[in-house]
Amino acid sequence: MSITQEQADWFKDAFTSLVDNVDQAIVGKQEIIRLVISSLLTGGHVLLEDYPGTGKTVLAKSLANTLEGTSSRIQFTPDLLPSDVTGVTIYNQATHVFEFHKGPIFAQIVLADEINRASPKTQSALLEVMEEGLVTVDGETHPVGSPFMVIATQNPVEQSGTYKLPEAQLDRFLVKTSLGYPDRDTSVDLLMDAANRSRAAKVAPIINAESVNAMIELASQVHVERSIMEYITDILVSTRTDKDVALGVSMRGGLALARMVKVWALSQGRTYATPDDVNALAVPVLAHRLIVDPESEFAGITAEQIIDRILLAITPPAYRAA
Template sequence: MSHGSADTETDAAAYFAAGYSTILKNVERALSGKRQVVRYALTCLFAGGHLLVEDVPGVGKTTLAKALAASVDATWNRVQFTPDLLPSDITGTTVYDQKSGRFEFRPGPAFAHIVLADEINRASPKTQSALLEVMEERQITVDGRSYPVPTPFMVVATQNPIDLEGTYRLPEAQLDRFMVRIAVGYPDVAAERDILVGRSRKGAPPTLSPVAKIEQIRWMIEYVSRIHFAESVADYVARIAESSRSHPRLRLGISPRGSLALVRAAQAWAAGEGRSFVVPDDVKAVASATLAHRLILDPQAEIDGLLVAEVLDEVLSTVAAPALTTAP
């Protein structure tokens, strides 16, 4: 079935579900036993957002990012962030061509459908900020001229916890550009055993081939934007945001960009569940991944050892969800 024939809601839902399942299974070949993590990554992709994967070294952050890029027949580039990386190493630069006698723009690795920013917090804040414009506006400005990046465009960044040596804290403005932040976590015993057995026999991780065309991804992103979002659920999201802004243990609550990210991620999660409408459980399912990295505890809460996730759970538990469990 081509994406052009998905002309009814039933056909569209079935087409999305088939593509979603195919990509999910392909990525899982490289990241065994982490279905929920892969689902969050796909939610971010189909919601048109950017993904931040934060965890300790060696748990599969880069493997997840590469598997996601390799599963889609699209252009992708990997940038290894280091302390000496310059902004122009990401965005590109203008150089003088002696033959033509003109200055020409040489695009950097940011000009791709998917950009893997590996260990993003090992570069200086100045270099990290080179991604701010392109992540928000899908364009890069060099020497006063703007250049659009391909559509769709997604940054998949990995970072180590900030207490590791040689890391810089991502600025709040940069964190806010990421729709979803996830941690891969250690595999369970069964999954780790499978990894050990597979690597001992084959010696290398599986090589993934693309299972979806870029045109299909564009259609799936557009389909997610059509998932019904009732006013009562929108009111629920707005009340969550308001509750976070007035919470006594939070210095910084959810921004309007955060609320929009929660809405879009909930739409993508609902589509992944096979529904054409959002229910409050979809909002709750993606709340931590889309909101926790946008919240900042007040100093006393940090001294008391509170976690942002704990405060967010408290916010969600105090905001009543609407009774919407069936199609509108």
């Protein structure tokens, strides 16, 4: 079933409204906001890695406030247990039955703050729910519902006492990005508004869960030419054979990029994807899935540079409107 231009225009308008709403709190970072909202509409999760005080938590809270639904925040610490995330089964002496008490993971938007401060055992509690939207406790499976999104944050500094996310967990994040510091004019505007201690609080809900699910379903129907999928495949293969890469991108990464491309195209009012969509998303979707060769990493080569180099080396296909 093909998408009509009228449906594409509706999606674009709704997407733009979401971006503008979150932009009230995170000023001057519309491209990052677009990435995060696109991840939500792909059914994926986001890892924000940046220095303290750049607005990672504010962005997550603002997106949560934009949705008419549930949200939760989990502050990851070394003593956090898996049951503190997923929930626990407790025996009810009054009814003589075991009852499952849901943890904070049962929300539509979950902020996993400073995720690398928790132990690997606790981090792994997120693996099943991030991949399948399910939580299994004591042999019973509990769905978390839809939409569902984990926004995790971590700082690249103060690494003492932290636990690096394993590759298997990094692969569960659809996008890894950073906000960075604002430009000069935006910085001045923020300082002028210094009395506002909670910028995320002024973000009001403008969309409900049913509409988000409708947008997710609509985006899945975007037309993508076979040549675009071949282009994505060539990029994946190149990451596995690059001389500076110890481990390339898996098929999970390729599927993530293919899904994101559809949302990205529709957010611009197009019913079809182009190679430009692939190029715009390749770094945030694929770079964190690479394992750079240790010697190359020591020489200063980054995963982002490798993806950029691969994109320059591969000739994109000519495209036509669907």
